[in-house]
Amino acid sequence: MSSDYEYSDDDIDYSDEDDEMMDTQEDGSASSDDDMDMDAFNEDFKVPSKAMRKTYEIEYDTLTQTAVEKAMAADIEHISGIFGVDASVASLLLRYLSWNKERLIEKYMDNASAVSISAGISPPSRSSVSSSAAPIRSHSSSTGGRSSGGLRRPTRQTPGKSRSPTPASVYPDAPSAAPKPEPFVCPICFDDSQTSFLSLSCDHQFCAGCWGAYLTSKIREEGEHSIRCMAEGCAIVAPDPFVRSALADDIPTWERFQELVVRHFVASNPSLKYCPYPSCTHTVSCPVAAHKSALTTIVPIVSCGASGTHKFCFGCPIEADHRPVICSVAKMWLKKCRDDSETANWIKSNTKECSQCQSTIEKNGGCNHMTCKKCKHEFCWVCMGPWSEHGTAWYSCNRYDEKTGVDARDAQSKSRASLERYLHYYNRWANHEQSAKLSIELYSKTEKKMEEMQVTSDLTWIEVQFMKKAVDEVEKCRTTLKWTYAMAYYLEKGNEKELFEDNQRDLERAVEDLSELLESQIDTEIISTLRQKVTDKTVYVQKRNEIMLEDTAKGFLDGRWSWNVSVEGFD
Amino acid sequence: MDARLRRVNKEITDCKNDKSSNIKIDLIDESPFHLKGSFPGPQDTPYEGGHFEVDIVIPESYPFQPVKMKFITKVYHPNVSSASGAICLDILKDAWSPVLTLKSTLISLQSLLCSPEPNDPQDAEVAKHFTTSKRSFEETARYWTQIYAGGPGGIAKSGKSPEAVRDDVAIAGLEKAHVDQFEAIGFERGKVIDVLRRLNYRGANVANISEDRVVEELLK
Structure with missing residues (x-):
């Protein structure tokens, strides 16, 4: 099926350059000549190679907030290097094209000024000056240390856009600079006591207070990551350094703004996803599941680096772990x-x-x-x-x-056959779900008993941990079993289904046996034999679960499963 | 002083001092953040001669968020709800700019009356009427201007008018003959008007709607 899957850890960066030009970062880096950049970037995305990856496990990597920011910065750096523009300009260009580097490069090479205008970097009237998106930084020295980013003071300084500025604007402090009309009143607040005015490259000036209030309102209330000039109909977008300085000491809003940009970066990238657990800031990168078509062959269950319990499906929002079914x-x-x-x-x-x-x-x-x-x-x-x-x-x-x-x-x-058939599967599905819950409850009771035993007998803490492991395993296997019933309901009758159900039966039997063991009376005399039995059984159950998952995952890859209904993505 | 208050006060004063634009802004109660704007209907439109009042609410984050406006005067216009007075205009939503003022927004409303945009309607029934027969639409809009906005030949101030019966048909923008026709079959007049309006039983569209279809709707 999808070729995405076959790539080994080592060649993933260069693999689908030919057939998937629209694909994510990897391709972009591969087709570029900026090797340094690329390597640093891929370092972040690279999946640590595991010696033995099971078929049912997929390749993914988890990134911290900082790592995502770094990846984003690498993209910006990359574009800024290729186009020779300032980082803040590169960032606006990327945001405008939803971080799709290939499309940006293509469009920008085609018509740089048109892209700059639509991205809100240069005003339309200056469209004749092409490849001009950058030069804000060329003025950075003259803006008195307020480096790159198009922050303008009311001294009639050039819109950084044009490379052919009038002499007056090149040297804003020169006597020939146009004098500021006196007194200048901000057209928004009409407060004539204001002294500090700012404008974007379009030269629409407003007082610093209004800019601050406007940006805050856009960021806080509308969650905007590309904020336009306040003037009516003006499409110029405020670059990050401008936003930063206009927000002055409102650090929380500036942080919120950065977060919005990162969120946009993650949301635009099909191989990245935020961990959906409340207040978790980790991101998972899973290039193999980036395409919808891949979801017919793999079940991309991932968990973020923050905690092993932050498990979720990369492909859908329905349930944390629905292996083995797609x-x-x-x-x-x-x-x-x-x-x-x-x-x-x-x-x-x-x-x-x-x-x-x-x-x-x-x-x-x-x-x-x-x-x-x-x-x-x-x-x-x-x-x-x-x-x-x-x-x-x-x-x-x-x-x-x-x-x-x-x-x-x-x-x-x-x-009634069809109704009965459905209920057969449903009842088993529901039963495993219920049993998984119950076994956790049971465990909390057992746990107390174990603690007591630790005190009364000479067992060590580590020796009573076998119960915990067994219960965890039971819960995991019941989740698998639960979903095998969903899968079996839709599987077409035949040898394949029979094999599937054999595996299912073996796993179910093993799980029920273990469950029963877990419910047996615990007392000091039999604890060592019980421990032995439970440990053995746990290992066996684990094995059966692996076989179940492995075989089903292989089946998807081989296209072995056929359905009795039409399933999205299958013909 | 609060920046929002200063700005609103200035806007109100500016508007008072400006005699050329015919735009008026008045306080409704003590609060400067709940106002009433008004302007004359634009010339050479069905709204000419009318006096249109707009309810204005200034939000907390004004001028960085758009002002809330709706018509108090009933207006027959594709982009204005004929029931609630709600207005569909880009500058009142995402195209808002903090540079815009109450006056400039009211002027935009005035020009909205000149140039209806039936492809982006607020009131779908009115928009349908507009696209089916512009002439008939204008007649109705003119009639609404007369009776609700005190337009020329208006009867708004004459209190209960003996022509109340004719009013309903004209307000709905329908032909008296059509209403009479179905009323004669034995349906209640109010219901006939309602159904015919909903079906857009006007102009060329009449040919597309069979009598049976109308009766079917009337029986529902």
Whole structure:
């Protein structure tokens, strides 16, 4: 299926250069000639090579906030190096094209001034001056240490954009500089006591206070990462250094702004995802699952570096771990369960089908002499046989073996087959979920007992840890089992499914055995034998779980599974 | 002084001093942050001669967030809700700039009356009327200007008018003959007006809607 999967750790950086030009960072770096840059970047994304990666485990890497910022900075640096523009300009260009370096390079090489204008870097009127997005830094010395970034003082300084500025603007302090109209009143607050004015490259001047309030409102209330000039219809975007200095000492808002930019970077990159756990700041990089098409062959369960419990699926938001089943099937199953389970259960326990027309009938009281509203068929609710055979007896359904009754029940069971089938899988699915919860509860009880034992007997702490390990394993396997039922429900009948169900059965049996062991009475005499048994069983269960996951994952890669319904991504 | 208050005060004073634009801004109560703006309907439009009032609420973060405006006067216009007076105009939303003022925004509203934008409607029924028959739309808009905005030939000030029956049909922008036709079948007049308006039973569209379809809707 998708070739993305086959790349080994070592060649992943250069692998899909040919077929996937739109792909993420790796390709961009590969096609560039900026080797230094690239290596530093790839260092961050590289998956530490594990000696033995299981088929059901996928390659991913977890990045801290700082690492993501570094990756982002590397992209900016890269672009800034290629185009010879300032970092803040490169950042605006990248944000404008959603951090897609290839498209940016292509478009920029094609028509730099047009890109600069649409990205809000240079004003349209100056469009004739091409490749001009950079030169803000060329003025940095004249702005008195307020380095790169297009921060302008009201001294009528040049918009840094043009490389051919008028003499006056090149030397803003020269006597020929246009004098500031006196007194200048900020057109927003009309406060004539203001002395400090700022403008972007478009020269629309406003007082520093208004800029601060405006940026704060845009950042805090609208979560904007590209903020335009305040003038009506002006498309110039404020570069980061400008935002920074205009926010003055409002550090929290500046930090929020940086966070918004990083969030935009992560959201724009298909191979990056934020850890969804509350207030977790880690990011996971998983290039193999970046394409939707890959999700038909892999189940990208990842966990962020912050904690092993921060486990989530890179491909979908439905559940933390739905291995071995792929996202689209898991989603389909959950939807079905939400829609159908209760209804199906109710139908099963409260209704029967008319043995003639198969309408579903609810018996709402009265005697067992049923008359189908639809086809007028008269039958006995108890034996399902035709009422005529009951004679005139008010109720004497002792006719269980009568052929007609059996036939009627057969017909009914056939019509219920699909419902029964669904309930079969659903009940097992739900049961494993429930049991997993219960075993955790059980463990908290056992734990106390273990602690007591540690005190009363000569067992060490490490020796009583086997229970914890076993319970963890049981929970993990029950999650696997749970989802195997979702998968089996949709699997097409055949040899493959039988093999799948054999694995499922073996795992289930092992898990139930272990569960039972965990519930046995614990006392000091048998503890050593119990420990031995539990440890052995845990290892076995672990093995079975691995076989289950491994085989299913291989099956996806080999395209071995076929479905009895149409599944997204399969033909 | 609070920057927002200073700015609003200045805007109100500026507007008072400016006699040329015909835009007025008045206080509704004590608060300078809840105002009433008004302007005359633009010339050569169905709104000519009318006097349009706008409810203005200045948000906490004004002028960095847009001012909230809606028509107090009922207006028949594709970009204004005929029920609530809500306005669909870009500068009141994402195209807002802190440089814009109450006066310039009211002028924009005035020019919105000159140039309806039926492809981006606030009131879908009115927009449909506009695209089906501009002439009939203008007639209705003019009628609304007369009765709600005190336009020429207006009857707004004459209190209860004996022509109340005719009013309803004209307000809905329908033909009297059409309403009479269905009323004659035995349907209640109010309901007929309602259904015909909803179906946009106007101009060339009448040919597209069968009588059966109308009756079907009336029976619902």
